[in-house]
Amino acid sequence: MRVVFLGTPEFGVPSLKALVKAGYEVVGVFTQPDKPKGRGNKMLPSPVKSCALEYGIPVYQPVKIRVDGVEDLRALRPDLCVTAAFGQILSQEILDIPKIGTVNVHSSLLPKYRGSAPINWAIMEGETVTGVTTMMTDKGLDTGDILLQKEIEILPGETAEELTARMAPIGAELLIETIKGLEAGIIQRVKQDEAQSSYFPMLKKEMGEIDWRMSAHQIVCRVRGLTPWPGTSFVWGDNEGIKVWKAEEAENPGKAPGEILCADAKQGLVIAAGEGAVRVLELQAPGGKRMNAKDYLRGHPVSYTRVNGI
RNA sequence: CGCGGGGUAGAGCAGUUCGGUAGCUCGUCGGGCUCAUAACCCGGAGGUCGAGGGUUCAAGUCCCUCCCCCGCAA
Numbered sequence: 001m002r003v004v005f006l007g008t009p010e011f012g013v014p015s016l017k018a019l020v021k022a023g024y025e026v027v028g029v030f031t032q033p034d035k036p037k038g039r040g041n042k043m044l045p046s047p048v049k050s051c052a053l054e055y056g057i058p059v060y061q062p063v064k065i066r067v068d069g070v071e072d073l074r075a076l077r078p079d080l081c082v083t084a085a086f087g088q089i090l091s092q093e094i095l096d097i098p099k100i101g102t103v104n105v106h107s108s109l110l111p112k113y114r115g116s117a118p119i120n121w122a123i124m125e126g127e128t129v130t131g132v133t134t135m136m137t138d139k140g141l142d143t144g145d146i147l148l149q150k151e152i153e154i155l156p157g158e159t160a161e162e163l164t165a166r167m168a169p170i171g172a173e174l175l176i177e178t179i180k181g182l183e184a185g186i187i188q189r190v191k192q193d194e195a196q197s198s199y200f201p202m203l204k205k206e207m208g209e210i211d212w213r214m215s216a217h218q219i220v221c222r223v224r225g226l227t228p229w230p231g232t233s234f235v236w237g238d239n240e241g242i243k244v245w246k247a248e249e250a251e252n253p254g255k256a257p258g259e260i261l262c263a264d265a266k267q268g269l270v271i272a273a274g275e276g277a278v279r280v281l282e283l284q285a286p287g288g289k290r291m292n293a294k295d296y297l298r299g300h301p302v303s304y305t306r307v308n309g310i
Numbered sequence: 311c312g313c314g315g316g317g318u319a320g321a322g323c324a325g326u327u328c329g330g331u332a333g334c335u336c337g338u339c340g341g342g343c344u345c346a347u348a349a350c351c352c353g354g355a356g357g358u359c360g361a362g363g364g365u366u367c368a369a370g371u372c373c374c375u376c377c378c379c380c381g382c383a384a
Contacts, residue, residue, distance in 0.1 A: 035384075036312085036383085037383085037384080039312095039380090039381090039382095040311085040312080041312055041383085203384095205384090229384080230384090243381095265322085265335070265336065266336095266348075284380085284381085286314095286315070286380090286381065287314080287315030287316055287380060287381060288315080288316075288380065288381085289316090289379065289380055289381095290380090291321090291322075292321090292322090294321095294322090294336090295321055295322050295336090296322065296323095297322080297335095298321070298322040298323075298335055298336055298337095299321090299322035299323030299324085299334090299335070299336095300322075300323075301335085
């Protein structure tokens with residue numbers, strides 16, 4: 001069976017590998033164009049592209065596949081297309097090309113958490129369970145018929161980065177199971193229940209600005225959900241932005257949101273929130289590297305009593 | 311050459327402007343105090359100051375080259 005894989009970030013790599021290992025003929029890989037990234041603006045290939053090149057699979061990087069990728073895709077004569085965090089919207093014209101159709105690996109329990117950042121949002125919303133879904137892609141945004149689903153527990157304190165790494169291989173397994181099921185004709189397509197559906201938007205940098213009036217629980221979930229990108233941060237002292245990498249809930253003896261309850265190398269850093277308080281365990285100052293809050297405070301005594309901006 | 315910050319003891323930092331004995335907080339080791347302690351007191355060990363070259367009587371500090379780390383831009 002001729003398969004074309006469409007994916008971009010790390011999440012898609014296990015699925016691509018699984019397709020190859022399962023013996024499917026992966027005749028082409030579509031991924032986002034290389035972009036200048038990192039210091040020095042070096043061009044960096046997407047993880048999926050790197051993986052495809054290792055297997056010697058032809059790589060296509062249209063800016064907009066529905067505009068300048070249609071003919072390439074058609075020429076590959078795919079029986080099946082597989083998407084996993086590709087990052088581009090497919091048009092009906094594209095969806096009509098593969099004989100069997102297009103299967104998408106989505107990292108939530110659809111119809112909940114449609115959108116491009118389901119893992120992050122599930123954590124931010126305080127969920128304790130999520131999962132991966134395989135579905136037939138249709139013209140809507142994550143609205144196609146569900147094929148298979150698998151629940152995954154969100155571990156206490158787990159970050160989006162950690163959970164993504166854990167989910168990717170599970171998604172790959174489910175993908176293979178799904179394709180085999182389709183070939184055998186034993187999979188039932190289930191329409192999504194619109195009444196149960198929810199959509200969450202792309203992540204934006206501003207979402208990482210901590211509002212200390214939120215509850216400690218919400219803030220901690222946000223820190224977990226927005227790691228590693230865009231990250232969460234707050235501002236204190238001389239307009240200095242502090243990025244929070246790891247935090248946990250703590251007791252608040254009745255102080256106002258944003259008040260610094262303690263900030264020294266012995267007790268660590270605890271800041272009052274709308275409900276409860278947040279203990280900052282790992283942080284990062286401008287130009288600095290990520291470190292334990294206590295390590296940071298050892299060399300950076302804090303004289304102010306509250307964070308800025310409230 | 312996209313812009314900017316940084317590399318000094320095991321950890322986190324100051325010192326670099328204007329060259330002149332390597333400092334601070336903590337950890338660690340030893341001793342003391344204490345019913346006791348993550349508390350307190352006394353003492354010790356631990357550093358090719360990212361690498362190489364240059365200037366100088368003298369370089370962490372000034373000049374040149376290189377390496378590495380971090381942030382911005384998704």
